[in-house]
Amino acid sequence: MGSSCGWAGKVLRVDLSSGEIEAESLDREWAKKYVGGSCFGARILFNEVPPEVSALSPDNVIILSQGPLSGTLSPASSRCEMTAKSPMSGIISRSNVGGNFGPQMKWAGYDLIIIKGQADKPVYLWIEDDNVELRDASHLWGQDVWATDRLLRESNRAVGTDIATLVIGPGGENLSLAACVMNGLARALAAGSPGAVWGSKRLKAIMLRGNKGVNIARPAEFLQLCQELRKSLETDPMYDSVREWGTIGWVGSALSRSPSGKHQTGGVRMEGIEEKGFEPLVEKHLACHGCPLHCSHFLNVKEGKYKGTRGEGLEGFVQVFGLNWKTNSAPFLTQYNNLCNQLGLSNSSVGPAITWAMELYKRGIISKEDTGGIEVTEGNEEAILELTRQMAYREGFGDVLADYPAGAAQKVGRGSEMFAAHNKGFHTYGFSPGIATSLHYTLGHNVATRGFDHLTGGTSLFAPDVRAEWGITRELLAKIGQERYGDATLFTGDPWAKEPRWARVVYDQENMMMMADITGICKFATKFNLIVSGMDLSIFAQIVTAATGEDFTADDLAKTAERELLIERAYNNREGKRRLDDYPFFLWWQLKYGKPNPMFNHEQLPLKKENYDAVLDEYYRLRGCDLKTAIPTRARLEELGLEDVADSLEEYASLETGEAATRS
Numbered sequence: 001m002g003s004s005c006g007w008a009g010k011v012l013r014v015d016l017s018s019g020e021i022e023a024e025s026l027d028r029e030w031a032k033k034y035v036g037g038s039c040f041g042a043r044i045l046f047n048e049v050p051p052e053v054s055a056l057s058p059d060n061v062i063i064l065s066q067g068p069l070s071g072t073l074s075p076a077s078s079r080c081e082m083t084a085k086s087p088m089s090g091i092i093s094r095s096n097v098g099g100n101f102g103p104q105m106k107w108a109g110y111d112l113i114i115i116k117g118q119a120d121k122p123v124y125l126w127i128e129d130d131n132v133e134l135r136d137a138s139h140l141w142g143q144d145v146w147a148t149d150r151l152l153r154e155s156n157r158a159v160g161t162d163i164a165t166l167v168i169g170p171g172g173e174n175l176s177l178a179a180c181v182m183n184g185l186a187r188a189l190a191a192g193s194p195g196a197v198w199g200s201k202r203l204k205a206i207m208l209r210g211n212k213g214v215n216i217a218r219p220a221e222f223l224q225l226c227q228e229l230r231k232s233l234e235t236d237p238m239y240d241s242v243r244e245w246g247t248i249g250w251v252g253s254a255l256s257r258s259p260s261g262k263h264q265t266g267g268v269r270m271e272g273i274e275e276k277g278f279e280p281l282v283e284k285h286l287a288c289h290g291c292p293l294h295c296s297h298f299l300n301v302k303e304g305k306y307k308g309t310r311g312e313g314l315e316g317f318v319q320v321f322g323l324n325w326k327t328n329s330a331p332f333l334t335q336y337n338n339l340c341n342q343l344g345l346s347n348s349s350v351g352p353a354i355t356w357a358m359e360l361y362k363r364g365i366i367s368k369e370d371t372g373g374i375e376v377t378e379g380n381e382e383a384i385l386e387l388t389r390q391m392a393y394r395e396g397f398g399d400v401l402a403d404y405p406a407g408a409a410q411k412v413g414r415g416s417e418m419f420a421a422h423n424k425g426f427h428t429y430g431f432s433p434g435i436a437t438s439l440h441y442t443l444g445h446n447v448a449t450r451g452f453d454h455l456t457g458g459t460s461l462f463a464p465d466v467r468a469e470w471g472i473t474r475e476l477l478a479k480i481g482q483e484r485y486g487d488a489t490l491f492t493g494d495p496w497a498k499e500p501r502w503a504r505v506v507y508d509q510e511n512m513m514m515m516a517d518i519t520g521i522c523k524f525a526t527k528f529n530l531i532v533s534g535m536d537l538s539i540f541a542q543i544v545t546a547a548t549g550e551d552f553t554a555d556d557l558a559k560t561a562e563r564e565l566l567i568e569r570a571y572n573n574r575e576g577k578r579r580l581d582d583y584p585f586f587l588w589w590q591l592k593y594g595k596p597n598p599m600f601n602h603e604q605l606p607l608k609k610e611n612y613d614a615v616l617d618e619y620y621r622l623r624g625c626d627l628k629t630a631i632p633t634r635a636r637l638e639e640l641g642l643e644d645v646a647d648s649l650e651e652y653a654s655l656e657t658g659e660a661a662t663r664s
């Protein structure tokens, strides 16, 4: 076994204030405990960014991290993680991108790149293996993402074309809370304003090329496991539809057609933005590094108002915004998606802000006087595109929307906060009560450590009647319920019933999905999406063992996922988050203010508080958290070797008194 098998073996630290760059060895015992990716990120954030550090200060850190499978021959091993304190929510921000940056970073020899400080002028970081430099980026500041990527490639042409970039656009430079970090032209580290953290540090880009490859401890065994896994993925009922449509099919279109999605979409159906609407635009399929699923598309609008709009995309969330905005045009959504990518904005954060503005405008809470003359009405495509642009440059009403949700609602006032739905300060995906298609999926969204999140405990496929056309039939759900939980009716009955066992389902999904982020694998290759044959903890254990030469069992990996989740939860607890913050928006409002949010008809909502409480209690029991405060217990933290986390929680708790101890 080589000393760096699976892991690349090095940590790169960059201080933008002093210009110091230092590489150190990755401690292998530490790596075995935390395994990689998002767990590395959470551990370092907890140690290095305490509550007294604000998200846009030089002392916040950008942590880019890889897992032991990143950049290997394992299917879908493309992911790169970024962790930081979020300027949007003030808690942990954890985002993840496919493409090619993660593999290239690994091939350059780094499991972690940790960046802190603030440069005195714009810089970009150049990395080719051991050659690391901070370079002047003054000429790039102000350029959009696509132009920056092109200019960087032109000026480094001698090195070759196989180079990966992470870039911010005007959104990040202007500290818009919708700002993301783009990998290439169309993939994003998006959740929780990572682009604004980069902008605050005057870090415009990282350009990186790795030439070293990855050492594998047991290559023959590893290769065989990867080949078997690839074959097995092909047998999944979702496999063909994911390859054909990606989330355009099984998210946006499925929600458009399904009455179960009405709380996310307003119950409207728009065929123009379902997958058939995109069919004439698709030129080819695209994939991230090493991915047999190739769920992405290159779109080209060949006629009409948006003729000439070309680019990679888009994901199902954009269709959900299309439903909210009543914009029944696939070419328009392609243009919206491209504009966000160019400006370095997360389409998933711009969308909710504009949806909020549309709702306020409809109700007369804001008018043309507030918006600088823009009519924010349903279907007004020009208004949506202009507000998107303004959000990146913080111009006009865009300066308000750039602080969505809490900051924007504070600026507008007039009761607008009742519509600014969020969980732990991170927005939901539109004006919504904060619920999803079932109680268990709602729980997964709202206990998630980065705030409202479909990608930590996601159980979207377990909801009956939403994706039957994609092969997720009631018969299949009955079979899965029987095989995994000994009850064929678990997923086929009322999705909003009082069923504490759903806490276990969310717990299991969280562990499996976090292991994807920890090892460097796309979640679409797990049982989150390929519900029958996708990767789960036992498959991860075999492949990570073959890659690293260290013996991991499924139980070991479950413990690692638990470690990450409890570190993240403790991080948020230290920032003041409590049980109240794990409720969906409409219940959070009611509990916080002692009266219902009048914007929701509670009688008509399918979720009842007592049913949610039963599942939430059970979730805390499984995770080892106090039922009243939602804080991990010392006993559970010690079981996981996290005594220092327990000590830190106690130290901060002792600084809190009275009301502050239970604030949210």
Ligand code: SF4
Pocket (backbone or CB within 6 Å): 076, 077, 078, 098, 099, 286, 287, 288, 289, 291, 292, 293, 294, 295, 296, 522, 523, 524, 525
């Ligand atoms: S499934 Fe899609 S997003 Fe995931 S790695 Fe493959 S191509 Fe990329």
